[in-house]
Amino acid sequence: MPRRSRTGASAGGPQGLPGISTTGRxxxxxxxxxxVALAAQATRVQVFQAKRLNHNPANxxxxxxxxxxxxxxxxxxxxxxxxxxxTGGRYDYRRTYTDGPLYAAVxxxxxxxxxxxxxxxxxxxxxxxxxxxxxxxxxxxxxxxxQSPGGDVYTTIDRAAQQAATxxxxxxxxxxxxxxxATGRILALASTPSYDPGSFAGTSAAxxxxxxxxxxxxxxxxxxxxxxxxxxxxxxxxxxxxxxxxAAGTVTDINAPTGAPYPYVLPGTTTPLVNDTAACNxxxxxxxxxxxxxxxxxxxxxxxxxGLDTMLSTARDFGFNDAKLDIPxxxxxxxxxxxxxxxxxxxxxxGQFDTAATPLVMAMVAAGVANNGTVMYPQLVDRxxxxxxxxxxxxxxxxxxxxxxxxxxxxxxxxxxxxxxxxTGTNAKIRGATVGGKTGTAQQGxxxxxxxxxxxxxxxxxxxxxxxxxxxxxxxxxxxxxTDVTGGGLAAPIARSVMQAVLGG
Amino acid sequence: MATxxxxxxxxxxxxxxxxxxxxxxxxxxxxxLIAVLGYIEVGVDIDGSVPSGAAxxxxxxxxxxxxxxxxxxxxxxxxxxxxxxxxxLLNGVGLVVIYRLDRATPRxxxxxxxxxxxxxxxxxxxxxxxxxRDHKRLQRYAYSGALVALVLLVxxxxxxxxxxxxxxxxxxxxxxxxxxxxxxxxxxFFAAYLAVHRDALALTGRRIWxxxxxxxxxxxxxxxxxxAFVGVLVLETDLGTSLLFFGLFVVMLxxxxxxxxxxxxxxxLAAVGAAGVGWLSPHVHSRVTDWLDPLxxxxxxxxxxxxxxxxxxxxxxxxxxxxxxxxxxxxxGFAAKSDFILATIGEELGLTGLIAMFLLYALxxxxxxxxxxxxxxxxxxxxxxxxxxxxGIQVFVVAGGVLDLIPLTGMTLPxxxxxxxxxxxxxxxxxxxxxxSDVARRPAPRPEEA
Numbered sequence: 001m002p003r004r005s006r007t008g009a010s011a012g013g014p015q016g017l018p019g020i021s022t023t024g025r026x027x028x029x030x031x032x033x034x035x036v037a038l039a040a041q042a043t044r045v046q047v048f049q050a051k052r053l054n055h056n057p058a059n060x061x062x063x064x065x066x067x068x069x070x071x072x073x074x075x076x077x078x079x080x081x082x083x084x085x086x087t088g089g090r091y092d093y094r095r096t097y098t099d100g101p102l103y104a105a106v107x108x109x110x111x112x113x114x115x116x117x118x119x120x121x122x123x124x125x126x127x128x129x130x131x132x133x134x135x136x137x138x139x140x141x142x143x144x145x146x147q148s149p150g151g152d153v154y155t156t157i158d159r160a161a162q163q164a165a166t167x168x169x170x171x172x173x174x175x176x177x178x179x180x181x182a183t184g185r186i187l188a189l190a191s192t193p194s195y196d197p198g199s200f201a202g203t204s205a206a207x208x209x210x211x212x213x214x215x216x217x218x219x220x221x222x223x224x225x226x227x228x229x230x231x232x233x234x235x236x237x238x239x240x241x242x243x244x245x246x247a248a249g250t251v252t253d254i255n256a257p258t259g260a261p262y263p264y265v266l267p268g269t270t271t272p273l274v275n276d277t278a279a280c281n282x283x284x285x286x287x288x289x290x291x292x293x294x295x296x297x298x299x300x301x302x303x304x305x306x307g308l309d310t311m312l313s314t315a316r317d318f319g320f321n322d323a324k325l326d327i328p329x330x331x332x333x334x335x336x337x338x339x340x341x342x343x344x345x346x347x348x349x350x351g352q353f354d355t356a357a358t359p360l361v362m363a364m365v366a367a368g369v370a371n372n373g374t375v376m377y378p379q380l381v382d383r384x385x386x387x388x389x390x391x392x393x394x395x396x397x398x399x400x401x402x403x404x405x406x407x408x409x410x411x412x413x414x415x416x417x418x419x420x421x422x423x424t425g426t427n428a429k430i431r432g433a434t435v436g437g438k439t440g441t442a443q444q445g446x447x448x449x450x451x452x453x454x455x456x457x458x459x460x461x462x463x464x465x466x467x468x469x470x471x472x473x474x475x476x477x478x479x480x481x482x483t484d485v486t487g488g489g490l491a492a493p494i495a496r497s498v499m500q501a502v503l504g505g
Numbered sequence: 506m507a508t509x510x511x512x513x514x515x516x517x518x519x520x521x522x523x524x525x526x527x528x529x530x531x532x533x534x535x536x537x538l539i540a541v542l543g544y545i546e547v548g549v550d551i552d553g554s555v556p557s558g559a560a561x562x563x564x565x566x567x568x569x570x571x572x573x574x575x576x577x578x579x580x581x582x583x584x585x586x587x588x589x590x591x592x593x594l595l596n597g598v599g600l601v602v603i604y605r606l607d608r609a610t611p612r613x614x615x616x617x618x619x620x621x622x623x624x625x626x627x628x629x630x631x632x633x634x635x636x637x638r639d640h641k642r643l644q645r646y647a648y649s650g651a652l653v654a655l656v657l658l659v660x661x662x663x664x665x666x667x668x669x670x671x672x673x674x675x676x677x678x679x680x681x682x683x684x685x686x687x688x689x690x691x692x693x694f695f696a697a698y699l700a701v702h703r704d705a706l707a708l709t710g711r712r713i714w715x716x717x718x719x720x721x722x723x724x725x726x727x728x729x730x731x732x733a734f735v736g737v738l739v740l741e742t743d744l745g746t747s748l749l750f751f752g753l754f755v756v757m758l759x760x761x762x763x764x765x766x767x768x769x770x771x772x773x774l775a776a777v778g779a780a781g782v783g784w785l786s787p788h789v790h791s792r793v794t795d796w797l798d799p800l801x802x803x804x805x806x807x808x809x810x811x812x813x814x815x816x817x818x819x820x821x822x823x824x825x826x827x828x829x830x831x832x833x834x835x836x837x838g839f840a841a842k843s844d845f846i847l848a849t850i851g852e853e854l855g856l857t858g859l860i861a862m863f864l865l866y867a868l869x870x871x872x873x874x875x876x877x878x879x880x881x882x883x884x885x886x887x888x889x890x891x892x893x894x895x896x897g898i899q900v901f902v903v904a905g906g907v908l909d910l911i912p913l914t915g916m917t918l919p920x921x922x923x924x925x926x927x928x929x930x931x932x933x934x935x936x937x938x939x940x941x942s943d944v945a946r947r948p949a950p951r952p953e954e955a
Contacts, residue, residue, distance in 0.1 A: 027759060028890070035866055
């Protein structure tokens, strides 16, 4: 039977076919289903594909939103070293930097075209206001899409130390890393030549030109040499070797004869390990004397005697071979080979062969010794705050490794003090302070033809103090116009001025 | 006037029929209020203050709404009470979104013009409700109407193309799309023709492969008219309207004849037509490519195309939207106020607002179909169903296009998108539905009157 409309026969279909009441209802359901399909598709796009679409690189919304309000600031002490200015363009605000080149190794850059790096990168969520911890009522703000004002990042940088480091490096190619040994706070992080991150913060043609120029510069001004570049540490590594020898019991008394032969022929070869100073060319020197004159033959011999395992574990405890050292942005991996024959180990023990370190890790070496053997995790952020100044996160000192026993650390401290008092590091002496240090002059290039790397690592404390020294520092000069390139000559004075800045402050 | 409940009790109508005019009034006022609040939200979100024009905008919309309501109360007291409020709300929200988009494009203001066209639309609504006392009178003009529709469709060929389509007639500062008006005339023609010939179409002719084919004598005129329309539209490269006319044709033919074979034939014709056009026109070919892979142009290094920009806008809106004025509609760019206005709605009102809007359309469409089913004369039934189908199909074609559900074909979102001819036409559609729903819901006359 055909369905009949309740309104009567006139509505019935032709000869037993369904009437308009039935076909109309079906067509109506079809039309409504079309609209239901639209709702389903809208749900698919707006809920399930939303995240992927929002993050599509061709979608400018995230960037527009990001620059729609002033970015939070990065501070050194109580002073902001960054700012934001209205642009009147599609992106409302652009980043500015006060003393850009001075702090570039710390701040990195925040560019509307080229992204964010270093603190601007790792703390971007806080600075841009997207970190959920900034919101007063996180869930409600998320629903209401309320954008939190950008938070602030307080660094651990000491303005005076940073300025001393940058001034000391001057026009030379090099880097400085300074650490507070007891806490791991990074007091200075400088890399020269530097750059102004504000010069390409926007989207204009001038910004693009500035960027292209920096990219093409063979001096690599945008390379952060303090923690993104590794250099052979040369003789500064002897601090690690001496510590390992003392820790392993290879040497028990720093003033007793070590039994080191002269000349010391690299095991398995006929090549003797040569020294730079005639004072080293005697057998059976004490460890203290060997450090004062930076004797390759003695420390090479002691490294081999101590053995690869202890050398490796001591180096690791100071930060070597750590591929995930974040301060919070990542430092390059400093290297001490894990598999070597004895002659390679001897060379590595004096900071040559494949041994290579960032200034940051060499500063950790000095700081670990100064902090009685405890290496603290290096950290650059003191605290994160909301725009109203309330804290979101406060830095807590973290132990990286217990590298040495306090007794061994005290012996190494004595060795380093003697280097500054009587040895190659006299340029680091500070009146009224106890300074420990170690020089390094690392040969490089084909047949050592390149300008050597001049190193100095040190720590200092007020004379007579039995506290942990407030500052440890590592300096490397990678390329200098000076004729006499040595760690003691070039790098030690810079380390001294950085330490003075901290002690005096 | 006697109270409805007193009149309604008769043997053929067991339930009392209430006019529901007060319900309509309340809903109309609510619709005006929602639109005014939206207008205020735009000002608050963009400027941080209530826009100075809020009172004027509210007054204008309110006066139009109350005039339309008053005419219904006077001349169509039994009309479906949901039709007018939905039209007011959609038109009001459309004005708000266009005003919001004006704020992003200070050099081309569209909202004042749109308000003018809306006023004309409501005026025509009132005229139709007042002067068209019986929809059956339209049946007489079916053939001449079809002829007028054809002329209207051919005319734009003489005018310069806009965005590659010859669908506009431009006279001085005024421009309109005759295709918009033509769709009503076409629905009237189909309804009139099918009401007379449905038996012949359904029952005569031979069966081939289980499908009843009508004799050419009956089917001929319909196919001829349809082919003329589609041919002209293909020449004008207005695919959206072609699709709409085609869908309308298939739906009405099926409703009239109950032959599901029509759907099969329709789909076959559509497939052949689509393949042919896709083969002939690179314009259409690229639309299909963009539909299948909307983000493909980005991967190819040519940047985001329209569909990609539209999808970005929808995605950014998410569940609740950014709020009116807080989106980035400037990034949608091309045709943001017309074909792509839905993207701004999706971005600023979110999925929630979008689904609310779809519900309004679904309600409007289903009320139209309900009117058709409740009427008794075949012409009125088919006309109401045809008009409702126009709204439903048009919403699907335009929204499906910008949501990447189907290939993009340019069309206006009923009542919301910028465009005078569109707004006016949709008001006439609603007026016809109001007129017919008044007839459908009117209680049978008392025995002594009969």
